[in-house]
Amino acid sequence: MFLINCPYCGQRDQSEFSAGGEAHIVRPKQPTELSDDQWAEYLFMRKNIKGVQFERWNHTHGCRKWFNMVRDTSNDKIHAIYKMGEKPPIK
């Protein structure tokens, strides 16, 4: 259990949030021109890193807004939280 600082509501318990998977995956501009393998790569393949990962989260039981988080998956340390559409504050 850990605390997450929602960019809209402030600090809340993790149980109020839902993880939405890896962030910054860009939808292909012309999906019809992709092969099945390329489409599957976009749709299903995720890095699932043990370490610092860029993720999407949703404040499901609060403001219901999506945001991005940079989290170390090995120890749940949160390095940064930023709104959708914003560039990651760290690389």
Place this chain on the structure above:
Amino acid sequence: MLNFNSPIIDTKEYSEIKISEVEPILKINLRGKNRNFITKIGKELSIITPVDPNTSSSNEKLNLLWLSPDEWFLYSNDKIGLKDFYLLEDRLFNEISKVKLGSVTNVSDHWIMIHLNGKKVYELLSAGCPFNFNNFKNSKGAVTQTLLNHIDVIIHNKNTNDLNLFVRRSFSAHLWSWLNDSARFI
């Protein structure tokens, strides 16, 4: 609203906690993003629209709660007549929805309001809630959306140890049972 059937209709008193259902009252969900929408709500309701997170505004008849940067929750203080209810809803619909400024949704039957007051009210809530009430209980008008016994709730701090809690109708009987059961042991 025409055939409103409350799932609870009850009031319970425990040592320093009183729990009662307050129904039927007007509840409207307002959604919109632009500045004109925010100005229009304030003008129609004679309330300053709360734009700061977790805050609310009130006047004699109505309360407007901040839910998210583009969502607000309006509810009436008292049990009101059907006539007043339809007039206000129609006015908001005509001024906001019809001109595509935002959306106005009647959620009177969707949410149930439970009024909690008494010195031990925060002890009761803390028994099943991950939210930290330390700052909340000292801020009159504060609003939070959180989980209570794993159920989504909206909590509005009306006054010192005086709260209004909103729960979805389908969960209301279960939450009511939990509140009463927990209050016995506080």
